[in-house]
Amino acid sequence: MYLIHIFDENIEPSHLSQLELHGSIPEVLQRVSSDSEPxxxxxxxxxxxxxxxxxxxxxxxxxxxxxxxxxxxxxxxxxxxxxxxxxxxxxxxxxxxxxxxxxxxxxxxxxxxxxxxxxxxxxxxAEIAREADNLQWIVDILIEKRMANDFVKLWADQRELAELHSKIPTMYRHEISRITAQVCIAIGRGNILVPKESRFLLLSTWLDPLYEDFGWMRRAYKSVDKKLVEDGLSRTILTLSLRQQQIILLNWFDRYLNKGDDCPNIQRAFEVWWRRAFIRQYTDVEDGSQLQITVCSYPN
Structure with a gap:
């Protein structure tokens, strides 16, 4: 019996046939072939x-x-x-x-x-909180890997989940709204790049729940940076068309007057929109851009 050491990973089957291996060739091929394993x-x-x-x-x-x-x-x-x-x-x-x-x-x-x-x-x-936390973790990985673009549309399409969310007491459901905050922060930073329609659909589905849960969210978790969430949300809104910004920011204006600090404070975004829409008279120019602008200058 011969003990054969094969060091060349690229050895050809024809070379093995020159050896007196008799019926052992298939077994040897399995050991040296890179295609035999995943x-x-x-x-x-x-x-x-x-x-x-x-x-x-x-x-x-x-x-x-x-x-x-x-x-x-x-x-x-x-x-x-x-x-x-x-x-x-x-x-x-x-x-x-x-x-x-x-x-x-x-x-x-x-x-x-x-x-x-x-x-x-x-x-x-407790299960709701755990499952929401699980999803936050996966979304964090997607953002880290620059694979989260498709998640925006996917999250925006979860209308059934958003409807169910509205029927659960805020103290139990606010973990779910942290996912929306995650996505808005990533969009604002330019870590997620998606079409304008997807951004607007995201906010249409999940912005009201985020408003409703914001007070609980920031009080329950010291790790939630209020300013970071507000900045991400502002930047996301300001990447939309002026008409879409108007719809969202006028709705925010009414909510903030009624809820105060329990609603995100995005007045800087409101100021930028106001100047774009009225002072600079941008409304004379058709806003058909599909670009996502992730850096904006706020007034002092």
Whole structure:
């Protein structure tokens, strides 16, 4: 019996036939062929799918938070290397987004119809918060990977979820509005680039819920930077057409007068719109631009 060491990964099958291996050629080919196993990229994406999915379904909150931090750090480190082959795919992340959407709709629907024969309401509300937190984590990864453009339209299309959201007490649902804040901050920074129609649709679906939840959101989480959210929201609004800005900002004006600090303060965006629309007489020029402007000068 011969012990054969093959160091050349590109060895041809015809070369093996010159050796007296008899019936062992298929077995040797399996060992040296790069096509006999999934690619490293495919294997790593499958592993990451299992890891990410496992974190989303974790029962222990402390362990879930720790593993989120760990996996986020590992993915961030992998991204530093231009030749990285161990990254998570866009399809995997969006598959997990859809999973979170389904879980949120299910929890909200069950919470609205809860009676004495069903699960404890407090348990359901905790699940809503956890699923919203899970989605925030996936969105953070999408933004970090510059893969979040499609998420804007996807989030804007969640009308069923937005309708259910309005029927849940604010103290339980405000986690969901943090997702809208995340997206607006990323758009304002230029980390998400989407057509004007998608930006307007996003605000049409989720801006009112964000207004309603803003007070609870900023009081419940010290990590929520009020000014950062307001700046991101202002910049997002100011990338729209003047007509769309007018609709949104006049609605905000009425809300702010009634809610005060429990509503985002975007008066600087209001000032910019006012100057564009009236003082500079931009209304004489048709506003048909599809560009997303992410840097704007605010008045002192």
């Amino acid at each position: 690619t490293t990229s495919a294997r790593s994406d499958g592993i990451l799918m299992n890891l990410l999915g496992g974190v989303l379904q974790a029962k222990d909150d402390k362990a879930r938070r720790e593993m989120k931090i760990l996996i986020s750090r590992l993915l961030r480190e992998d991204s530093v290397d231009d030749d990285n082959r161990f990254d998570v795919s866009k399809d995997t992340l969006y598959h997990l987004c859809h999973r979170c959407f389904s879980a949120l709709v299910l929890c909200l629907s069950e919470a609205i119809g809860t009676d004495g024969s069903k699960r404890d309401r407090g348990v359901l509300m």
